Amino acid sequence: MPSRRKLAAYTLPFLAFVVLLALNVALEKIDNQPWLTLPEYWVYPLQTILSGALLIYFWREYDFAPPRQSGFALLIGIVVFIVWISPQALFGSAPRTLGFNPPFHARSPFYWLELVLRFARLVVVVPLIEEIFWRGFVLRFLIDENFERVPVGAFSWFSFAAVTAGFAFSHSPPDWVAALVAGAAYNAVAYRTKSLSSCVVAHALTNLLLGLWIVQTKQWGFW
Template structure:
């Protein structure tokens, strides 16, 4: 029982902390007047990165990443999700999403600007993919099958778990991203089923986010952060 509880905490707590800090950021930004409050993302996001990253390191013994498998297929899925995510603005002439985490505010201080960008990419490409795939694919995809999720082999398929995780993944994103997020959640599930490797799921998510990060910097569509 103790082992189950520790594994449950290890898989869920980083995500809970991440979402709590995100909600705090949105609350402070909506009601704050001073610069440091109106742009709370400049200190909340680094806090998310450090605290959630520390939890992941602390609990690392409870995560079974296994080796990378089906790498070519995994990269293909990552590219497909990226293209789908940017398609409305890039190909369908939807309005650009320019409101969001804008590092250009710090343009007069190059050192702080690049430090902020580096932290943002570390969060986007390392912490978020690891944390989310541990929660969505390693925990929830199995928890829906059996509350003692550690008894369920990674990548086991059932329609209820597939649908619930895809939908939950969708609603964890902003409304503008719901369609892309649903397909992304479904495709990352497919990576889990095909590879049976948490590491491959993390790779797919990380490559998608890396491509998205570069595209955001190029187009300055900060709303995609």
């Protein structure tokens, strides 16, 4: 079995993120407390800070080989972005305008802090914690419980299907179809490049393009 520290490194940042996300959903149901009914303005920054701190604490435990076949990883990142926005951008689905809206606090001194933290969450923290957990840990653990013995990018149909489904259904229901495509595509990056770093690069590019598109189109529901 892997060491407790190695297991914690690959799972705790993601689990902390998910627990705080569940807290956000629960708090949204509380009435008459403005600071609670807008939890995205403080829970999301807390997610960024806590998960980011855990990543830094465990950094030496991760198997980050140098990125390989960067062109393929970047191409996958762009393709996933296009798939993600295609219902609204290409097929006329209703805009997703409800969600975290930075201009809501445009005159607040916290505006830029909120926006920077949101992009840090989207482009840095989320790609790292999700790729470390799904491609770095689960994809290998489902082949051998002692996942450290399994090289990044090792293939089995069971782990491929389980990680693709798990990755998809960890997202909100409107994103399930796109997230299924994304999960399979990021798996393909792992299989082709054998590099967890390349998976992070692909995912980060998708999220960067998505964040810029959200700000440009004001479709805050994609956050």
